[in-house]
Amino acid sequence: MLFHRRDFVARTLAELTEALQRAVFTHRYARLPGLLQRIDPRAKLVTLMVFLIGAGMAHRMETLLGLYVFSLFLAIVSRVPLGFFLKRVWFFIPIFAGIIAIPAIFNVITPGRPVLTIFRFSDPISLLGLVHIPQEITITQQGLKGASLFVIRVADSVSLAVLLVLTTEWMRLLSALSAFRFPRMGILMLAMTYRYIFLFLRVAEEMFLARRSRTVGHTPAREKRRWIAGGTAFLLNRSYNLGNEVYLAMLSRGWNGKARILEELRLGWLDALWVAFSILILIAIVFSEKGLI
């Protein structure tokens, strides 16, 4: 769909819808004959938790980088194209981790050995005696290290979670959550969100298209803002009704909060091996952190 470059909201909506169609609703990778696809979703859930604990406990860059390389290796042996996988992971990291990590690289937050001076005041600044800003704003070595550790830890966690979702069919994943007694309400919300986000985006996109078809010439910014505010209220109301209808449609066909799949989930030797391997990795991380290996 073609949009004028300046029509930011309409373009974002169209791209979001397309991205969702491609990413969320695709389960082509879940059916490929790769390593993770062969593993029972319950075993995958357990190992994801083990790896996440590992990533949370690790404070050495080598360990966290090792875990990241391991996630790339898992993507390769599970036949997930590396380009697609990297894009999916690194799209979110600047948004979620970057915002938190960037301030931490400066000496205002993390004092330490200066690497690069960004700005110099004539005198140090003190605000009400509570906040002290040094005379020089610098990027510190300690700040860089802390921020990199944080970013790579997030990258590890996101990579592993993305791999789980990419290599597991949605209903099998919900079924695994059911098996672990994940609250039914939570599963219901996940199941509905899956379908509902897409419907919601489509409604929003159509609203913008309908407006464009009735707009000639330039609309003042104030008028645009007013329209967006009105549109948001309409969407909120519409989304509530849509959500309700989707829920009723699920209820009508026997949904009772428990996700069911056709093949019974069966744990095999590969699953046991996979869980044992992940626990070994966790033990290795603990020993490595204590400097024992």
Place this chain on the structure above:
Amino acid sequence: MTEEPVFELKNVGYSYMDGLTALDDISLQVMPGQRVVILGVNGSGKSTLIKIMDGLYFPTTGECKAFGVPLTERQFRDEEFAFSFRRKVGLLFQDPDVQLFSPTVWNEVAFAPLQLGLPEDEIKQRVENALETMGIWHLRERAPYQLSEGEKKKVALASLLSLDPQIWLMDEPTANLDPRTQGWVIDFLLSLADRGKTLVLAIHELEVAQIVAQKIYVLGEDHRMAAQGGPDEILGDDDLLTQANLMHIHRHFHGGDAHRHPHVHKHDHHG
């Protein structure tokens, strides 16, 4: 021995949370194997009525019984009852988009029999049969969002066919479809009737009512029951249909001559 109605509604009323009335004093009966049409314009309360019959909404006044049992929230908390009811009664939603929530067509068609705990082999058999009967076998790996409106309607019907309910509740099954798909859906409905299924259709198209109905209930714009009777009796009553806003009069052309007479709008223009 007289047959027991599958649905029996007595003085049913329904109001939304904001106090808006959707239904007022509705009484009706549906007998096993009967083809019942609920006729009404948009906003008359047809969809609400059909959702009450599917145990999704519960009357604010009056009583709705299915198979002799009052449909209440408490009744549906009994999982055994809920399972048995959902196996026997299927509902086709007006907007197929809300009904199709699974990743692929195959998953969608398998959803209801899976949820209702049918054996694995039977589920596979039913899904394959439903996809073939609907002529959508080639779409089985597609995601519902990739389908046309007509294809979505067929998938929604297939997702009920795989459940093979005894009672089919349908909210506007022929609305927004091209003429060929609409004709196909009507044929499909009649084939269900041939198999002894009970059909309850909420529609506003008089032509469809003429073809399908054995009994018609007309909902008025005041959300009350305006009339009930056989198709000839109801569809022959122009005053009733005009009053219920299902038929209207305005100027139009016949071979160049403008004139007025009561008619309904559909793709072929004259009703």
